Amino acid sequence: MEKKQQLHRQVVMMRQSLFDQGYVDDQFVQLEELQDDTNPNFVEEIVTLYYRDSARLISSIEQALERSPLDFDKLDNLMHQFRGSSSSIGARKVKAECTQFGEHCVGGNGEGCMRSFQRMKREYSALRKKLEAYFQVARQAGPMDTASRSN
Amino acid sequence: MTVEGNGRGGVGMRDEGGRDKFPTGMRVLAVDDDSTFLKVLEKMLRDCKYHVTTTNDGATALRLLRENRKSFDLVMSDVQMPEIDGFKLLETVVFEMDLPVIMLSSYGDTKLVMRGVYHGASDYLVKPVRMEELKNIWQHVIRKNFNSKLKNDCPNLDKVNDREVGVVGNMAASGDLPGKLTKRRKEQNEDDEDEDSEDGGQENEEPSSQKKPRVVWSVELHQKFINAVNQLGLEKAVPKKILDIMNVEGITRENVASHLQKYRMYLKKARGFASESKDPSYIRLASLDKYGEFQTLTGSGRLSSNSSLPSYSAIGMLGTFNPPSYLGLQGNASSGVSSPNYLQTLNSSFTKAGKLQEVSLPANQGSSIFQGVPTTLNFNNIINSSIKVTGNNLDMGSSPNGLQNSVYSGMSSHVFTQGSQLQPQNASSVEVTASASWQGVTRYSNFPSATLNQHTSTNLRGNFNLTSPDTCDNLIDFSSTGAISGTLEDSRRDIECDGGLIDNVVRHVNYGLSQHGKDRHRNYKQISSSTSALVPANGASGSVSQRMTQNGTAVYSGVPDVSVIPEQSNLSGVHHHSSVEVSYIDHMTKCNDLSSLEHMKPQGSIYNANYESFDELMNAVIKRDHNRETMLMDGDMLFDASQLGSCI
Numbered sequence: 001m002e003k004k005q006q007l008h009r010q011v012v013m014m015r016q017s018l019f020d021q022g023y024v025d026d027q028f029v030q031l032e033e034l035q036d037d038t039n040p041n042f043v044e045e046i047v048t049l050y051y052r053d054s055a056r057l058i059s060s061i062e063q064a065l066e067r068s069p070l071d072f073d074k075l076d077n078l079m080h081q082f083r084g085s086s087s088s089i090g091a092r093k094v095k096a097e098c099t100q101f102g103e104h105c106v107g108g109n110g111e112g113c114m115r116s117f118q119r120m121k122r123e124y125s126a127l128r129k130k131l132e133a134y135f136q137v138a139r140q141a142g143p144m145d146t147a148s149r150s151n
Numbered sequence: 152m153t154v155e156g157n158g159r160g161g162v163g164m165r166d167e168g169g170r171d172k173f174p175t176g177m178r179v180l181a182v183d184d185d186s187t188f189l190k191v192l193e194k195m196l197r198d199c200k201y202h203v204t205t206t207n208d209g210a211t212a213l214r215l216l217r218e219n220r221k222s223f224d225l226v227m228s229d230v231q232m233p234e235i236d237g238f239k240l241l242e243t244v245v246f247e248m249d250l251p252v253i254m255l256s257s258y259g260d261t262k263l264v265m266r267g268v269y270h271g272a273s274d275y276l277v278k279p280v281r282m283e284e285l286k287n288i289w290q291h292v293i294r295k296n297f298n299s300k301l302k303n304d305c306p307n308l309d310k311v312n313d314r315e316v317g318v319v320g321n322m323a324a325s326g327d328l329p330g331k332l333t334k335r336r337k338e339q340n341e342d343d344e345d346e347d348s349e350d351g352g353q354e355n356e357e358p359s360s361q362k363k364p365r366v367v368w369s370v371e372l373h374q375k376f377i378n379a380v381n382q383l384g385l386e387k388a389v390p391k392k393i394l395d396i397m398n399v400e401g402i403t404r405e406n407v408a409s410h411l412q413k414y415r416m417y418l419k420k421a422r423g424f425a426s427e428s429k430d431p432s433y434i435r436l437a438s439l440d441k442y443g444e445f446q447t448l449t450g451s452g453r454l455s456s457n458s459s460l461p462s463y464s465a466i467g468m469l470g471t472f473n474p475p476s477y478l479g480l481q482g483n484a485s486s487g488v489s490s491p492n493y494l495q496t497l498n499s500s501f502t503k504a505g506k507l508q509e510v511s512l513p514a515n516q517g518s519s520i521f522q523g524v525p526t527t528l529n530f531n532n533i534i535n536s537s538i539k540v541t542g543n544n545l546d547m548g549s550s551p552n553g554l555q556n557s558v559y560s561g562m563s564s565h566v567f568t569q570g571s572q573l574q575p576q577n578a579s580s581v582e583v584t585a586s587a588s589w590q591g592v593t594r595y596s597n598f599p600s601a602t603l604n605q606h607t608s609t610n611l612r613g614n615f616n617l618t619s620p621d622t623c624d625n626l627i628d629f630s631s632t633g634a635i636s637g638t639l640e641d642s643r644r645d646i647e648c649d650g651g652l653i654d655n656v657v658r659h660v661n662y663g664l665s666q667h668g669k670d671r672h673r674n675y676k677q678i679s680s681s682t683s684a685l686v687p688a689n690g691a692s693g694s695v696s697q698r699m700t701q702n703g704t705a706v707y708s709g710v711p712d713v714s715v716i717p718e719q720s721n722l723s724g725v726h727h728h729s730s731v732e733v734s735y736i737d738h739m740t741k742c743n744d745l746s747s748l749e750h751m752k753p754q755g756s757i758y759n760a761n762y763e764s765f766d767e768l769m770n771a772v773i774k775r776d777h778n779r780e781t782m783l784m785d786g787d788m789l790f791d792a793s794q795l796g797s798c799i
Contacts, residue, residue, distance in 0.1 A: 030279070034198060046191055077233070081184070081233075089191075090279070
């Protein structure tokens with residue numbers, strides 16, 4: 001029983017830190033609100049979908065960055081898609097990096113794009129780790145209010 | 152009473168027996184290459200109780216739609232997709248399938264939104280999309296059906312219009328039209344009762360072609376037409392010669408013929424008004440043919456006695472080429488716009504019914520200019536539509552104003568009422584509606600309202616004098632509109648507006664009240680500019696007139712006419728219709744029949760208030776809760792046909 005409570009508390013804390021540390025924004029809450037009895041793992045499903053889309057896009061961007069000269073339009077396009085996905089789950093920091101990247105594309109700044117891309121990948125990895133850990137504990141804790149509520 | 156608000160008819164709910172539950176079960180097709188977003192959207196739409204189909208691929212979407220046109224009520228699509236051009240898809244769905252389309256995009260910048268509007272989008276949502284935004288998307292379906300229904304009320308006119316509408320694509324391609332002024336076909340197809348007759352009519356008139364694209368009589372095109380007619384002389388103007396002079400590709404002699412017929416009818420009406428008035432401006436009005444007015448006039452025929460809604464749609468339809476007969480002028484041809492003067496005419500319209508509702512009916516009112524003045528004009532539209540006013544749009548001198556403009560004035564009430572439609576989000580949802588209904592007009596209200604609000608208030612402030620009954624000065628209010636549009640310019644400079652309709656409206660209003668003073672005219676320029684500005688906003692409507700209608704009419708409706716109304720004693724009828732109008736009337740005419748205000752829609756708290764100034768009203772409108780306003784506009788207005796009807 002206590003373990004359960006502890007887990008629940010842990011989930012709440014981890015969730016809170018996702019917001020506090022700026023990993024996710026309000027859109028994440030929107031996802032949580034869509035979660036219900038008929039879709040009990042909705043948020044996780046969406047995030048998993050996001051990983052899949054992201055992997056593909058990141059790989060494409062990487063390939064495009066290896067071209068010479070850089071096709072900024074294409075890069076911008078790809079990053080725009082990635083940005084869209086990221087915003088769908090509320091991935092705040094990742095989205096910010098995408099925007100930065102986009103600006104570099106517009107400015108034709110290849111170096112800027114490279115740097116931005118690296119930062120974006122780091123943020124993405126960090127987010128992914130955080131989310132995976134969070135969902136794992138959440139699953140262990142079992143059904144509970146995902147909204148930030150104290151037990 | 153036409154649409155009862157549950158999208159009957161064209162919504163397609165009939166089959167599922169879910170008609171009464173609309174918007175529950177509304178069938179949405181969502182297209183986006185972003186699977187993550189699509190899944191979220193799907194869940195959200197399901198939570199809204201819509202029936203959802205999704206696809207990543209535009210080609211699949213088109214296939215699904217073509218397989219059965221009636222299998223969906225609404226389409227939502229991303230505009231930036233790799234495999235297929237989102238805007239092309241948008242256009243295809245809008246024109247070929249005649250379904251409302253909501254654009255989705257991560258970008259909310261003005262240019263894109265504008266483009267969407269031009270391509271026919273009913274709305275524009277910026278990702279990530281929130282639930283609140285999806286809760287009201289059903290309105291686009293209703294609006295479309297509504298306009299369609301209005302059209303169907305006057306099938307003859309409709310057929311002519313429909314036939315003429317459609318070559319826009321060609322015209323746009325040939326560069327004749329600014330942007331893609333393609334007009335969405337009315338949802339005739341979806342209205343069973345008229346489908347056959349519509350098709351039959353079309354076929355009869357153009358036996359050589361099957362589904363000929365409709366000709367959209369854009370402002371430019373109409374201007375060419377007018378020039379040709381003037382060159383030939385109205386008496387001698389024959390379609391063949393007009394066609395030759397116009398020298399435009401894509402239109403046939405038949406197109407010109409039917410347009411000429413309508414034009415003649417319009418002139419007859421206009422002249423009927425003007426000839427009785429000693430005011431030269433009236434006569435000038437009559438002889439001038441501002442496209443918008445003309446359209447209004449032709450559209451007015453649609454205002455049948457069926458519902459008060461037509462009046463709304465009429466207004467809305469001002470923007471559209473197939474204007475709903477909100478003006479009711481056409482229909483009134485027989486009823487006799489015989490009143491000696493404009494005011495009287497209006498007055499009689501009102502007095503007859505005591506409610507604008509009747510007035511709006513062409514059959515009842517010979518001259519009810521107010522007919523079809525949708526009360527729900529989108530002030531927001533005007534405000535929100537970031538339309539650049541180009542210099543030539545302000546050319547008031549050249550654009551003829553017709554009495555029809557007065558109709559627009561009626562619509563200005565919409566402007567106000569729609570004020571509340573402004574959404575706080577930045578361009579989060581731009582509702583572009585091809586349908587001319589007032590609802591459509593309100594769509595623009597979703598433009599970044601923040602900026603506009605400020606502008607609006609400021610602009611309006613100085614101009615409204617709602618204190619005196621014969622304040623034709625109220626027309627000046629338009630100038631404030633103009634001011635607003637000026638402000639709009641700041642934010643959006645992409646759209647070129649032919650400004651025909653709006654100019655007309657403005658001018659019309661001014662002329663109409665010219666008896667009250669000449670200095671109003673100076674306000675026209677402003678107004679016209681504003682209207683011009685507004686016009687582009689309605690790109691979705693496909694034709695300049697449409698655009699203007701949505702924006703311009705909103706602006707104009709109601710106020711100027713209202714000022715006219717003061718002369719009449721029976722203003723109470725007016726009060727019932729549009730809260731905005733009523734307030735204006737109230738202010739302007741000092742007709743303190745506030746009790747009538749109480750009859751205003753329950754939610755219309757704004758309307759019930761006795762605003763001291765337009766500015767106040769606007770502020771109040773702007774402050775209104777969006778949803779509530781929507782309800783008021785869409786729900787209340789829509790379903791309260793009587794009140795709607797009265798809103799002229």
